[in-house]
Amino acid sequence: MRSAGGRGEIKVRRELQSSECQGLPTVQGQGRRRGTHKDVFGSKMASSLYGVLFAVGLCAPIYCVSPVNAPSRYPHPSSTESTPASLVYSLNTDFAFRLYRRLVLETPSQNVFFSPVSVSTSLAMLSLGAHSVTKTQILESLGFNLTHTPESDVYRGFQHLVHSLTVPSKDLALKMRSALFVKKELQLQANFLGNVKRLYEAEVFSTDFSNPSIAQAKINSHVKKKTQGKVVDIIQGLDLLTAMVLVNHIFFKAKWEKPFYPAYTRKNFPFLVGKQVTVHVPMMHQKEQFAFGMDTELNCFVLQMDYKGDAAAFFVLPSKGKMRQLEQALSARTLRKWSHSLQKRWIEVFIPKFSISASYNLETILPKMGIQNAFDKNADFSGITKRDSLQLSKATHKAVLDVSEEGTEAAAATATKFIVRSKDGPSYFTVSFNRTFLIMITNKATDSILFLGKVENPTKS
Missing domain, CATH: 2.30.39.10 (Alpha-1-antitrypsin, domain 1)
Incomplete structure (x- = not known):
């Protein structure tokens, strides 16, 4: 199997106060949200409206990996105990199947392939910067009952998940990472920035979006490198309205325990x-x-x-x-x-033995799963930046999968086991x-x- 690399991307679009706004309505004097509060920075300029693009891609191979040794930093929770981690794991599985059913409806009679853990992790990270109904819709779409589950438990569970999926192993290459590409002029909330680094081990890159083609190439190059060339051109069509891109990518590479010859x-x-x-x-x-x-x-x-x-x-x-x-x-x-x-x-x-890939525009799918405010003018992402209003404008997911018998140990290991069995051998x-x-x-x-x-x-x- 090749690679299945996942990633989430948040593209933030700025609503220019100009007649050349590509049909977007002009927003005057916006503060913390939709003009109801003063700009906390005291600027005399009207705050701008940004749209947020969220994109996800992934990569998963099934062949030989280089040995890496490192101790696990986090114990695995018992399947019988109720912990923030075990709750997140269980709800992630149900979210995976709900999203799968939705993708099947959107793409009938076609191959379906995606990384649910990459999508859910990206949404959970996005919720760190969301407030009010926007936050509630994101977390409830992931399956959390916020009446019974403290928000802190949600983030602790995802923190454990991220750490567990990034611990090196000598037999398995599994890496999930996040990255924020932020417009130089965009002032992020210190709390949001600290949380994405602490909980999700995210990298943050100051990016010049004044030249969209160069910024796009930078982001695509980062993802291609992190997924060992399996996920390419995940970001397309960046423009001058882009202010921030959040990327989550997952890479998996392993050998069959009993490989094919x-x-x-x-x-x-x-x-x-x-x-x-x-x-x-x-x-x-x-x-x-x-x-x-x-x-x-x-x-x-x-x-x-x-x-x-x-x-x-x-x-x-x-x-x-x-x-x-x-x-x-x-x-x-x-x-x-x-x-x-x-x-x-x-x-x-x-x-x-096959290779398949799939791409999805999740901005048409996630609203049908309950995430609605994030994509319209009611979006509240003031936890990311208070000076500018943000709105999720696009959500993209790209996945690649290769299944094969390849591996440096495959031929030797299987050749010794694949033998002709006698008539009185096991049925x-x-x-x-x-x-x-x-x-x-x-x-x-x-x-x-x-x-x-x-x-x-x-x-x-």
Whole structure:
């Protein structure tokens, strides 16, 4: 698998007091919010309205990683104890499936792939600078009941998540980072700046947006470098109205615990797209012991394949005509049920070798999930900057996924295990992912879904 790199971007657009504002209404004399308070800096100039662009992209490979050793700084919370971290992990999973269902509606009969943890982390970071209804809508869309959950617990939980996903491992490359690109003239609130650095370990870069093409190149270069070239050109169309961009990127790279042997990959295997169309794909193949089971309630097969390190991939194959039933039932509870009920057994498995990517304009999707004020004139991001009003103008997510048998240890390790079994050897079940299936990449330590998708057509990259 290649990379799935995620990131969130906040693009802040300034509403110029000019007739050349591209159709935007002129806003006179704005203070802290919509002209009801005086400018805290005492400026005689009318405050300006900014729009905020939020973009997310991601990258996840499944092959060899360079060994890195470092002790974990944070203990993993017990699955039975209720902590801010465990609450965030559980709610993130439900948010992942809610967003998945929305993306399926927006892009029917297409491949779906995204990093829910990157999107939720970016929204949580954005909420640090939001006030009133804007903050409430963001946090409630993530699943938090603010009547029962203190806001401080939300941020402590995400802080733990960010730290847990950035601890180096000798077997797994998993890096999630955030960056703020801020217009030189934009004066950020000290509290917001301190929190994004402390809670999210975010980097902050002073950026000259007077030349949009240079600023855009700087941001795209940063993300490309951090995702090892997997996510490119995530930012497009910056203009003179841009004042701030927030980026969250996630990179995952790992080796299969039981890798495929390339010599056994079948080069031209039929894969059913929809009900009648057949395409041909390279199909990886092996016989091994994997955690596997049949969910009779949801009419699907579930295969868990572990990576070296604290990560696993779930491949879910519903019975024909049962995909919609499966999609509607997906929840944190469903995933926990699978994790606890799958049993190790001999499996002959066929999985496509494929590469897919997906891009989404989340500004059309997040309002349907309850985040509405952030995208209109009622937005209150005065926690980011009091001098200028901010409004979320765009939310972009880009994801890339490669699944393959590659890895420096793959050939040797698998060649010794892939043997012809005698007739009296162990019996095995054959499962072929030769039609639409779901894929989830999870972090075991946090029970978090790093990447989630549906493969409709593995030949469509």
